[in-house]
Amino acid sequence: MIDAVGNPQSILLLGGTSEIGLAVVEAFANDRPLRVVLAARPSERLDAARARLEARGCAVETVAFDASELDTHTDVIRKAFTGGDIDVALVAFGLLGDNEQAWTDVSTAVELAQVNYTAAVSVGVALADKLREQGHGALVAFSSVAGERARRSNFVYGSTKAGLDAFYTGLTEALRPYGVGVTIVRPGFVHTRMTEGLRPAPLSTTPEAVAAVTVDAVRKHRELVWAPAPLRLVMSVLRHLPRAVFRRLPV
Secondary structure: OHHHHHOOOEEEOOOOHHHHHHHHHHHOOOOOOOOEEEEOOHHHHHHHHHHHHHOOOOOOOOEEEEOOOOHHHHHHHHHHHOOOOEEEEEEEOOOOOOOOHHHHHHHHHHHHHHHHHHHHHHHHHHHHHHHHHOEEEEEEEEOOOOHOOOHHHHHHHHHHHHHHHHHHHHHHHHHHHOOOOEEEEEEEEEEEEHOOOOOOOOEEEEEHHHHHHHHHHHHHHEEEEEEEEOHHHHHHHHHHHHHHHOOOOOO
């Protein structure tokens, strides 16, 4: 269980090669070695992630997981809990995609919607069932500021994150009576492999900085956080701009 000062003993990372997710695991592991379950497609990157955490003293298990294979998700979650309770579950997988291709190509749009939203709902329901059964734990879902208001530059991706955000906001209330906390993290532009080659947006950040915000949020039982925090004010202003003004902005 998570102790009195917010340190977990076990973590499940769905999206086991996610740079942000791994940074969160490492941030928690700074206090003590953890039992970690990495759920991802078998690959050299997954092997490297496992070795990276084992070097920090963590006991690491891997479970094969493909976000697009929805009918396998319940079994993946079951396997992840086989070794014992999970104190913190991180939903940290997703696709950015190319917006111009996504809004003009059906298969690309559907893939983004399926991985970023449908799969996130699928694992969310399965995780909720297990966490409700064990009666404790924290569930963290990584959303995005892109879900706050659809922008011409990435509205397909943004729409999927808006859906994810809404689902986990509702799940926060549904799980509250069972002693399970849900935290939604809304990062801005994060310097990762996924954003490599893109022009950094204002207030861009790093996986380690997002991890610090996430760990603090779990320890303080916060339900919604921004990374970095000033994005909350920025997006609040953008969300309330009249459409005629908003469409003139270079966003």
